[in-house]
Amino acid sequence: MTFEELGLSPSILQAIADLGYQQPTPIQAQAIPVVLMGRDVLGCAQTGTGKTAGFTLPMIEILSSGRAKARMPRSLILEPTRELAAQVADSFEKYGKGANLSYALLIGGESFVDQEKKLDRGVDVLIATPGRLIDLFERGKILMNDVKILVIDEADRMLDMGFIPDVEKIVGLLPKLRQTLFFSATMAPEIRRLADAFLMNPKEISVSPPATAATTVVQGMVVVEPEQKREALRQLIRRENVTNALIFCNRKRDVEILFKSLTKHGFDAVRLHGDMSQPARTETLDKFKKGEVRLMVCSDVAARGLDIKGLSHVFCFDVPMHAEDYVHRIGRTGRAGREGHAFSLAAPIDGKYVAAIEKLLGTTIPRITIEGLESAALSAGRDSRKGGDRKGGDRKGGGRHDRGRQQQEKRQRKAAEVIDAVVPHPEREIGRHAMLEASVALPVPTEKEPHFNRHQRRSGGRDHQATEQLPPRPERRDGRVHHNDDGGLPGVAFGDHTPAFLLRRGRSSEAR
Ligand code: AMP
Numbered sequence: 001m002t003f004e005e006l007g008l009s010p011s012i013l014q015a016i017a018d019l020g021y022q023q024p025t026p027i028q029a030q031a032i033p034v035v036l037m038g039r040d041v042l043g044c045a046q047t048g049t050g051k052t053a054g055f056t057l058p059m060i061e062i063l064s065s066g067r068a069k070a071r072m073p074r075s076l077i078l079e080p081t082r083e084l085a086a087q088v089a090d091s092f093e094k095y096g097k098g099a100n101l102s103y104a105l106l107i108g109g110e111s112f113v114d115q116e117k118k119l120d121r122g123v124d125v126l127i128a129t130p131g132r133l134i135d136l137f138e139r140g141k142i143l144m145n146d147v148k149i150l151v152i153d154e155a156d157r158m159l160d161m162g163f164i165p166d167v168e169k170i171v172g173l174l175p176k177l178r179q180t181l182f183f184s185a186t187m188a189p190e191i192r193r194l195a196d197a198f199l200m201n202p203k204e205i206s207v208s209p210p211a212t213a214a215t216t217v218v219q220g221m222v223v224v225e226p227e228q229k230r231e232a233l234r235q236l237i238r239r240e241n242v243t244n245a246l247i248f249c250n251r252k253r254d255v256e257i258l259f260k261s262l263t264k265h266g267f268d269a270v271r272l273h274g275d276m277s278q279p280a281r282t283e284t285l286d287k288f289k290k291g292e293v294r295l296m297v298c299s300d301v302a303a304r305g306l307d308i309k310g311l312s313h314v315f316c317f318d319v320p321m322h323a324e325d326y327v328h329r330i331g332r333t334g335r336a337g338r339e340g341h342a343f344s345l346a347a348p349i350d351g352k353y354v355a356a357i358e359k360l361l362g363t364t365i366p367r368i369t370i371e372g373l374e375s376a377a378l379s380a381g382r383d384s385r386k387g388g389d390r391k392g393g394d395r396k397g398g399g400r401h402d403r404g405r406q407q408q409e410k411r412q413r414k415a416a417e418v419i420d421a422v423v424p425h426p427e428r429e430i431g432r433h434a435m436l437e438a439s440v441a442l443p444v445p446t447e448k449e450p451h452f453n454r455h456q457r458r459s460g461g462r463d464h465q466a467t468e469q470l471p472p473r474p475e476r477r478d479g480r481v482h483h484n485d486d487g488g489l490p491g492v493a494f495g496d497h498t499p500a501f502l503l504r505r506g507r508s509s510e511a512r
Contacts, residue, residue, distance in 0.1 A: 006032045008061055011098030016057070019094060025050030030205045031181075032058050038179055040202035042195050046185040047084075047154075047305035048331060049207050052091045055151050055181050059125065060096040062149065068102065068122035072146035076174070077127045078167060080157040082107040082278060083285065084305045085127050088153070092125055101125060108132045109278025116141050130158070130166035137173065144173040152198065155184035155191050157304060164194065171198055216334035217314075219342045220368040221354070223376050226347040230261055232370045233317060236343055237267065237295070244288070245313035247297045248329050250320060258317055259297040269295035272302055303328040307335070316344040319353045323360040343368070351378035 003016050003024055024032065027045045034041055035058035045051045059075060068074050079085040089105045104118040106128035115132075119141055126133075126142075136142050150171070152158070158167055180199050184191050195202070222232050237245070247262075249255045252273040259271035270284045270293050281301075288296045289308055296302070297317075303325055311333045320326050326344075334340025344365065346354055355378075358364050369375050 001029045006057075007036050008032070008057060009064070012057055012060055012095065015095050015097050016053075021053075025054070025207075027051050027054045027205060027207045028057070030207070031055065034203045034205070035059070035179070035181060036061060038062075040179060040199040041181045041183075042199055042202040042204045043181070043183040044185070044187055044204075044206040045183060047307070048335060051153075051183055052088055053095060055153075055183070056088070056091045056095050059149055059151075060092070060099045060101060063101055063124045064099050066124075068124045069146065070122045071119050071141065072143045073104070073119075073123045073126035074146055075125050075149040075151070076133075076144075076147045076170075077125065077151040077153060078130055078133070078158070078170065079127065080129065080154050080161055080163060081301065081304070082109065082129055082281070083301065084154065085129055086282065087305065087307060089127050092127070103127060106132045106136060107278065109281070112136070112139075130163045130170060133170060134166055137170075144170075145175060147174050147178060149179045149181070150174060150198075151181045151183070152194075153183050154305065155182060155194060156186045156188065159188070159190055164190070167194075168197075216338075217330050217340040217342050219330065219344075219365045221344045221346055221365040222368055222370055222373075223346045223348065223350075223378055224370070224373050225376050226349075228373050229317060229345045229347065230258070232345055232373055233258075233315060234262075234265055234267075235370050235373070236315065240313060240341065240343075242294065243310065243312035244291060244294050244308070245296070245315055246302055246308070246311065246329070246332055247295060247315040247317050248303065248320070249297065249299060250318040252299050254318065255297050255299050262295060262297065267295055268293050269297055271297040273299040274301050300325055300329070303332070306332060308332060309335075310338065311335070312341060314340070314342040316342070319344055319346045319350040319357070321353055323353070323356040326357045327360065346378060348376045348379050351380055354378055 001024055003013055003021070006024060006029070008016075027043065027049045031041055031043060031051075031054040035055060041055075043051060043054070045054075055077075063074055066074065077085075077088055079088055085105055085107050089103060092101070092103050101124040102118075102122065103125035104115060104123040104127070106115050106126060108129060108131055112135075115136065119126075119136070126147075133142070137144070152167060152171075155167075158164055180202075182195050182199055182202070184195075187195075222236070224232050233247070247258065247269075249258055252275050255271050255273045259269055262269045270288055272281060272284050272288075276284070284296070285302075285306075287293050300320070314330050314333045316326065316329055320329065330340070330342035332340075333342060344354075354365070367375070
C-alpha cells in the first residue's frame with residue numbers, strides 16, 4: 001500500500017515525501033480512506049503507531065475546501081495533556097504546509113489573550129485540552145456550532161485523568177451531525193460506553209503496538225539500597241553511551257531533588273514536571289528536543305506519547321507503581337526501529353512493583369551491577385512498600401499515597417460501620433450520605449498531569465468521575481480539608497461539630 005493509493009492530494013503527498021515517510025503505517029492505511037469517506041472511526045491504537053497522521057492527513061484533505069468563521073472552529077481535537085496537544089499542532093504544521101489551514105492550540109498555562117485573538121481570526125482546527133476549552137467556551141469566546149469533525153485522542157488517558165465529564169460536556173455542545181474519530185489504547189468498558197455514546201456506526205480499527213518494549217529496548221535493572229540510587233544513576237550515565245536521556249521519578253518533588261543533585265555533580269540536565277509554568281515546560285522540552293541539553297529529569301507527564309527523535313536512554317530512577325507506566329516510559333526510546341536502552345533503579349521495597357512489571361512484559365528485566373555498589377535483593381512481599389524501608393527518601397511518595405489511600409478506605413469503612421451500628425432506618429440513608437460527604441476524600445492526585453489538579457480545584461472536582469455522584473466536597477464549604485504541600489491526600493474531620501446521629505445511642509448499646 002502506498003500513500004498515493006489512499007486518495008490524498010498532491011500537496012499532502014509532497015509533505016509526506018518531504019518527511020521521508022515511504023509507506024503508510026497499518027493504522028494510516030486503514031483509517032485514512034475511512035475518514036475521507038466521512039465515516040466515524042473507533043481506533044484502538046497507541047502512540048507510536050502513526051495514529052496522529054492517521055487522522056491529521058485526511059482532516060487536512062477534508063478541511064482544505066471551506067473557510068473558518070470567527071470564533072467558529074471547523075474541527076476540534078481533544079488531547080489529554082498539553083504536550084500531546086502541542087505535538088498534534090506540530091503535525092498539522094508538518095503535514096499541512098501546502099494546505100493554508102489555520103489552527104489554534106488551546107492549552108492551560110498559556111495566555112488567554114493570544115488564544116482568544118487566534119479564535120477571533122477564525123480557525124480551521126482547534127487542538128485543545130478539555131479544561132481550557134471549557135473555560136474559553138464559558139467566557140463566550142468560542143462557538144461550537146460549526147465543528148464538523150471531532151477527534152477524541154487518548155481516551156483511556158482522559159479517563160485516567162478524570163477528564164471524561166468534561167469531554168462529555170464538550171461533546172454535548174457540538175452539532176449532532178458531525179464526524180467523530182475516537183482513539184484509545186485500550187477499550188475498557190467505560191471507554192466502550194463513551195464510544196457507543198459519541199459515535200455513529202463507526203468503522204472499528206485496531207492495531208497492535210509497533211513493537212513490544214522487550215524487542216526494541218535493551219533493558220536492565222539495578223537493585224540497591226535507596227540511598228545509593230543517585231550514585232548508581234551517575235555511574236550508569238557515565239558508563240553508558242548516553243546521547244540523550246529521560247530520567248523518570250515518581251514524584252514532582254523528587255524530580256526537583258534529582259535535577260539539583262545531577263546539576264551539582266556537573267551533568268547537563270533540565271527538569272520537567274507539572275508544577276512548572278507552561279512556558280517553562282515548553283521551553284524545557286524544546287531545549288531537550290533540540291539536543292541543547294542531554295538529560296531531562298521528569299515526572300510521568302513526559303511518559304506518554306512524547307516523540308523525541310533518537311532518544312538513546314530512559315532511566316527509571318523510581319520504579320513506577322503502575323506497570324503500564326513502565327511500558328510508556330521506556331517506549332520513549334527505541335522508536336522508529338532504533339535500539340533504545342532503559343535502565344531502572346529499584347530499591348528492595350519495590351519488589352511488588354517490579355514483579356507486576358515483569359508479569360506485564362512476560363519477561364524478567366536483566367539485573368545489572370554497578371562497580372563499588374553492593375547489589376540488594378528485592379523483597380518478595382505482596383505489599384513491600386507498606387511499612388518498608390524508607391531510608392533515603394526515594395520512595396516516600398508512593399508509600400504515602402498508598403498509605404493515604406488505605407487510611408481513606410479505612411475511614412470510609414469505619415464510617416459505614418458506625419452508621420450501620422447506630423443509625424436506625426430510615427435515617428440511615430441520610431446518615432450515610434452525611435458521613436460519606438465528610439469522609440470522602442479527593443482522589444489521590446497523580447503527577448501525570450498537573451492540569452488535572454489545577455482544573456479539578458478550579459472546577460470543584462466536577463471533572464473527576466469519582467465525584468460525579470457525590471455531594472460537594474467538604475473543603476468547599478468549611479475549609480477543613482487540607483492538602484499537603486505536594487498535593488497529597490487531604491485529611492477530613494468533623495472538627496467541633498459532631499453530627500446528631502453519632503450522638504444517639506445505638507440499638508446494640510441499648511441492648512446491653
Ligand atoms: P504517532 O504514533 O502519531 O505519535 O507517530 C509516531 C512517529 O512515527 C512520529 O515520529 C511520526 O513522525 C512517525 N510516522 C508517522 N507515520 C509514519 C510513516 N508512515 N512512516 C514513517 N514514520 C511515520
